[in-house]
Amino acid sequence: MKYIEPHAHMVSRTTDDYQKLALVGCEILCEPAFWAGFDRSSAQGFYDYFRQLTEYEPRRAEKFGIKHYCWLCINPKEADDPVFAREVMSLIPDFLEKSNVLGIGEIGLNKNTRNELTIFEEHVQIAVDYDLPILIHTPHLEDKRKGTKLILDALANQKTLNRSKVIIDHVEEHTVGMVLDQGYWAGMTLYPESKCTPNRAIDILEIYGKERLWMNSACDWGVSDPLAVPKCALEMKKRGHDAQAIEQVIYQNPLEFLRQSPRFLA
Numbered sequence: 001m002k003y004i005e006p007h008a009h010m011v012s013r014t015t016d017d018y019q020k021l022a023l024v025g026c027e028i029l030c031e032p033a034f035w036a037g038f039d040r041s042s043a044q045g046f047y048d049y050f051r052q053l054t055e056y057e058p059r060r061a062e063k064f065g066i067k068h069y070c071w072l073c074i075n076p077k078e079a080d081d082p083v084f085a086r087e088v089m090s091l092i093p094d095f096l097e098k099s100n101v102l103g104i105g106e107i108g109l110n111k112n113t114r115n116e117l118t119i120f121e122e123h124v125q126i127a128v129d130y131d132l133p134i135l136i137h138t139p140h141l142e143d144k145r146k147g148t149k150l151i152l153d154a155l156a157n158q159k160t161l162n163r164s165k166v167i168i169d170h171v172e173e174h175t176v177g178m179v180l181d182q183g184y185w186a187g188m189t190l191y192p193e194s195k196c197t198p199n200r201a202i203d204i205l206e207i208y209g210k211e212r213l214w215m216n217s218a219c220d221w222g223v224s225d226p227l228a229v230p231k232c233a234l235e236m237k238k239r240g241h242d243a244q245a246i247e248q249v250i251y252q253n254p255l256e257f258l259r260q261s262p263r264f265l266a
């Protein structure tokens with residue numbers, strides 16, 4: 001099968017993972033800027049991280065025939081200090097020139113604080129100013145529903161936003177409906193210890209349909225599975241979905257969304 005991994009944190013994965021991804025048919029991989037498993041001590045730390053995402057990682061992926069794209073921002077977990085966050089955000093415009101930068105992400109909320117929300121809104125403004133797509137992280141577990149509502153309210157205040165250029169990620173049963181109803185894309189994350197299992201993700205597809213939805217592994221520094229998307233595709237097959245339906249979810253949908261970025265060439 002050919003597929004797109006629309007959300008993976010390869011800076012914390014080994015080269016063996018790239019090899020496995022290539023073997024199972026991954027053609028394109030997108031890496032949002034996120035927490036690296038530790039808090040960075042300076043804006044310079046983010047400068048180096050942005051270089052890693054725009055210079056080094058695409059070369060590493062290319063060795064396995066995988067086209068690598070990225071998203072830039074300061075993640076919500078490190079964005080609770082607005083002075084520090086703005087220092088990092090001031091680095092972003094220069095990097096938007098790089099050929100593999102799709103847009104702004106993954107921004108969003110972590111603990112749903114007022115500071116996180118302020119920085120979230122400022123990131124959205126950057127995306128609107130540069131006419132770029134946005135990838136949004138929603139908080140986990142008990143904070144998810146409230147955080148998703150806060151995010152949707154903040155987005156609704158941005159009157160010039162094109163909702164079809166926004167994907168809200170890590171949706172679950174209790175948040176996917178409100179995201180799709182308001183005209184946004186939704187991402188389902190297949191993660192072993194939290195978020196969706198393959199069967200829950202397929203249930204969501206069967207209930208809500210296959211429009212404006214994608215699946216990702218969000219593999220990172222934690223216990224996660226870089227092959228979660230192809231494994232879920234196999235599960236779809238077992239549950240009677242035909243090849244065309246599977247390809248829509250794991251290839252055509254991400255392609256349709258990502259093509260809205262001027263940097264996306266596929």
Ligand SMILES: [Zn+2]
Nearest residue numbers: 032034106218
């Ligand atoms: Zn992520």
